[in-house]
Amino acid sequence: xxxxxxxxxxxxxxxLSIAFGGIKAVDHASVDLYPGEVVAILGHNGAGKSTLIKIxxxxxxxxxxxxxxxxxxxxxxxxxDAKKYGIETIYQTLAVADNVDAAANLFLGREVLTNWGTxxxxxxxxxARKVMGRLNPNFQRFKEPVSKxxxxxxxxxxxxRAILFNAxxxxxxxxxxxxxxxxxxxxxxxxxxxxEDGIGIFLISHDIHDxxxxxxxxxxxxxxxxxxxxxxxxxTKDEVLGMIILGxxxxxxxxxxxxxTDF
Amino acid sequence: xxxxxxxxxAAKVENEGAFTRFLRATEIDAxxxxxxxxxxxxxxGFHLYGKIANGYGAFLTARNLWxxxxxxxxxxxxxxxxxxxxxxxxxDLSVGSILGFCAMSMAIIQVWILPEFLGLGHPLIWPxxxxxxxxxxxxxxxxxxxxxxxxxxxxxxxxxxxxxVWRGAAFLLARGETISPVDATFAKLGGGPYxxxxxxxxxxxxxxxxxxxxxxLFNGRTQRRRFKxxxxxxxxEMFLGGTGSAIILGTVLLVNSYxxxxxxxxxxxxxxxxxxxxxxxxxxxxxxxxxLILIAVGVAMTFLTTRTxxxxxxxxxxxxxxxxxxxxxxxxxxxxxxxxxxxxxxxLSAVISSARLNSATNNLGTLDELYVIAAAVIGGxxxxxxxxxxxxxxxxxxxxxxxxxxxxxxxxxAAIQQMVVGSVLVVAVWIDTIYRxxxx
Ligand SMILES: Nc1ncnc2c1ncn2[C@@H]1O[C@H](COP(=O)(O)OP(=O)(O)OP(=O)(O)O)[C@@H](O)[C@H]1O
Ligand SMILES: [Mg+2]
Numbered sequence: 001x002x003x004x005x006x007x008x009x010x011x012x013x014x015x016l017s018i019a020f021g022g023i024k025a026v027d028h029a030s031v032d033l034y035p036g037e038v039v040a041i042l043g044h045n046g047a048g049k050s051t052l053i054k055i056x057x058x059x060x061x062x063x064x065x066x067x068x069x070x071x072x073x074x075x076x077x078x079x080x081d082a083k084k085y086g087i088e089t090i091y092q093t094l095a096v097a098d099n100v101d102a103a104a105n106l107f108l109g110r111e112v113l114t115n116w117g118t119x120x121x122x123x124x125x126x127x128a129r130k131v132m133g134r135l136n137p138n139f140q141r142f143k144e145p146v147s148k149x150x151x152x153x154x155x156x157x158x159x160x161r162a163i164l165f166n167a168x169x170x171x172x173x174x175x176x177x178x179x180x181x182x183x184x185x186x187x188x189x190x191x192x193x194x195x196e197d198g199i200g201i202f203l204i205s206h207d208i209h210d211x212x213x214x215x216x217x218x219x220x221x222x223x224x225x226x227x228x229x230x231x232x233x234x235x236t237k238d239e240v241l242g243m244i245i246l247g248x249x250x251x252x253x254x255x256x257x258x259x260x261t262d263f
Numbered sequence: 264x265x266x267x268x269x270x271x272x273a274a275k276v277e278n279e280g281a282f283t284r285f286l287r288a289t290e291i292d293a294x295x296x297x298x299x300x301x302x303x304x305x306x307x308g309f310h311l312y313g314k315i316a317n318g319y320g321a322f323l324t325a326r327n328l329w330x331x332x333x334x335x336x337x338x339x340x341x342x343x344x345x346x347x348x349x350x351x352x353x354x355d356l357s358v359g360s361i362l363g364f365c366a367m368s369m370a371i372i373q374v375w376i377l378p379e380f381l382g383l384g385h386p387l388i389w390p391x392x393x394x395x396x397x398x399x400x401x402x403x404x405x406x407x408x409x410x411x412x413x414x415x416x417x418x419x420x421x422x423x424x425x426x427x428v429w430r431g432a433a434f435l436l437a438r439g440e441t442i443s444p445v446d447a448t449f450a451k452l453g454g455g456p457y458x459x460x461x462x463x464x465x466x467x468x469x470x471x472x473x474x475x476x477x478x479x480l481f482n483g484r485t486q487r488r489r490f491k492x493x494x495x496x497x498x499x500e501m502f503l504g505g506t507g508s509a510i511i512l513g514t515v516l517l518v519n520s521y522x523x524x525x526x527x528x529x530x531x532x533x534x535x536x537x538x539x540x541x542x543x544x545x546x547x548x549x550x551x552x553x554x555l556i557l558i559a560v561g562v563a564m565t566f567l568t569t570r571t572x573x574x575x576x577x578x579x580x581x582x583x584x585x586x587x588x589x590x591x592x593x594x595x596x597x598x599x600x601x602x603x604x605x606x607x608x609x610x611l612s613a614v615i616s617s618a619r620l621n622s623a624t625n626n627l628g629t630l631d632e633l634y635v636i637a638a639a640v641i642g643g644x645x646x647x648x649x650x651x652x653x654x655x656x657x658x659x660x661x662x663x664x665x666x667x668x669x670x671x672x673x674x675x676x677a678a679i680q681q682m683v684v685g686s687v688l689v690v691a692v693w694i695d696t697i698y699r700x701x702x703x
Binding site: 099110111 | 486571575578586590591592649
């Protein structure tokens with residue numbers, strides 16, 4: 001399932017499982033990611049996509065399985081640990097702090113300080129304007145609480161927040177769900193740029209066209225299990241839809257433990 | 264003044280009343296105004312009531328207002344800490360008991376223990392006692408914070424338990440005895456003629472405060488220009504600076520117009536071998552030391568909440584705890600720190616209260632938690648989390664203490680006072696709920 005065996009994967013998730021009560025949200029799932037690669041994680045609602053990447057980002061603690069970063073076992077128990085490995089996440093739920101402003105949100109947890117140890121609002125504001133300018137040039141409301149922003153603006157803040165800190169591994173859980181066509185286009189370009197910089201991206205999306213435009217590979221989940229993996233070059237959209245809906249692996253794909261065998 | 268073209272937009276909205284326009288331009292929020300109005304009503308109301316019912320209005324006198332300022336100090340100090348607690352969606356019901364326990368510990372340290380080693384009246388006794396008190400408060404608070412953050416016990420339960428535990432512990436410390444008198448220097452921290460800074464000192468404090476106000480306004484304007492933020496019109500800045508300075512200087516005049524009692528002046532004359540008869544000497548109290556402590560705490564806590572990383576985390580956690588955790592904030596550790604600060608401030612209030620009484624009694628600080636919580640809520644701290652200001656809480660403390668003082672002056676008994684305080688707390692939260700709903 002790797003594209004080049006000589007390069008160490010940026011991330012390797014092996015046999016990850018987590019259950020909530022009786023529900024096996026993620027069931028022995030494995031997936032890997034190489035530098036400069038976009039891997040789309042697909043699946044029906046409730047397939048376990050968000051849960052899988054939340055384990056990687058430290059939001060949930062796994063029940064079993066291992067995570068390797070740069071080939072070495074990574075000890076990720078909370079979001080701070082994940083950030084230490086250069087893993088940044090844009091959550092589906094847009095985890096933004098509602099009552100502080102956009103600039104404060106971008107730097108939350110990693111504030112720029114003056115020599116006196118106080119918050120350097122000037123520096124943070126300037127940098128925030130730069131990053132947001134690339135992403136959403138219309139955005140001007142830097143000093144208002146994020147709760148006063150529109151859904152798309154909040155999403156822009158969440159994306160800017162994740163790319164501000166030179167992530168090596170970027171997780172995007174439906175990053176364009178609330179965005180307008182122009183902003184979606186900006187995010188697409190952004191993903192291309194980040195790829196060129198050698199950043200690895202896990203992209204979760206329900207938009208199969210977006211996925212084929214942006215992703216190098218797809219990994220399809222069903223009921224917490226991996227149905228299979230395929231390069232977007234090798235399969236058609238209909239075949240991928242078949243994987244998502246029926247769990248049926250086309251010949252060009254590598255089947256996983258969740259692949260349906262009834263066919 | 265070319266920059267006044269970019270004003271706060273008074274011109275944009277037509278047909279608004281002069282008053283709304285005034286509020287918009289000065290950016291005084293309605294809530295602050297409401298608090299000031301409440302204060303005026305309480306002050307004038309109690310004064311007039313006294314005048315009518317007893318033939319003497321005792322409230323609006325230098326003596327009473329000076330005492331009011333001292334009594335506000337203890338509640339005000341704790342209210343600033345309660346802001347952090349409530350902003351992060353917790354509650355601390357144990358502050359009164361922590362205060363009692365710290366006061367008792369400090370009294371034992373300075374009356375029973377330290378004189379044994381250092382000798383009575385040693386100059387190191389009071390600082391050691393104060394430090395111990397603050398440290399004990401800090402440790403108790405941190406322990407509560409640990410139970411809340413790491414063991415996941417709701418703060419309501421932890422501090423409800425603490426309310427009983429620390430009151431009981433205070434009783435055990437001295438088997439219910441009242442310890443008195445405290446160290447002479449320590450007693451000054453509670454105010455009184457010797458615990459005040461006098462006329463000249465008060466003028467200096469007033470001058471510094473005015474200078475700070477002007478600097479704040481000026482600095483704020485510079486920052487806004489830098490961030491291309493709408494500026495207040497010049498007249499509004501002038502109004503804020505002018506009114507603020509007038510209030511500060513008026514307060515200085517007020518505290519300076521309250522003289523030492525004649526007995527204390529006689530002592531002073533005798534001690535300094537003065538020739539002038541005591542009757543002809545006018546010694547001003549000036550600001551009491553506890554009031555200066557409150558101001559210092561207010562400034563420090565405002566700085567902490569608005570200018571530091573910790574303060575930003577507190578508000579981020581209050582607004583959305585999950586997002587704060589996902590952003591990589593160690594929310595548990597921040598919670599421990601918040602409770603530790605609350606405990607330390609309760610220790611500081613214990614210093615003020617026991618110094619003022621010149622003793623530590625077993626019931627010192629009883630029911631303070633209600634005053635403190637009410638002060639924070641009246642001051643605009645929202646139970647929904649994420650919102651609150653330090654200056655609001657201090658003003659809220661002034662409102663609560665004014666109520667209490669007024670009721671004592673006109674002779675309400677303790678039972679009625681309790682009923683009023685309880686009702687005010689509930690009504691304050693209700694008004695807050697309405698206010699927030701409207702603000703949305
Ligand atoms: N915190 C939780 N507690 C209990 N169950 C959960 C929790 N989070 C997720 N689940 C369950 O785990 C399963 C997988 O959820 P997940 O959010 O990962 O789905 P998803 O693939 O991201 O779906 P969607 O496309 O709708 O975002 C679901 O059945 C869900 O109900
Ligand atoms: Mg999801």
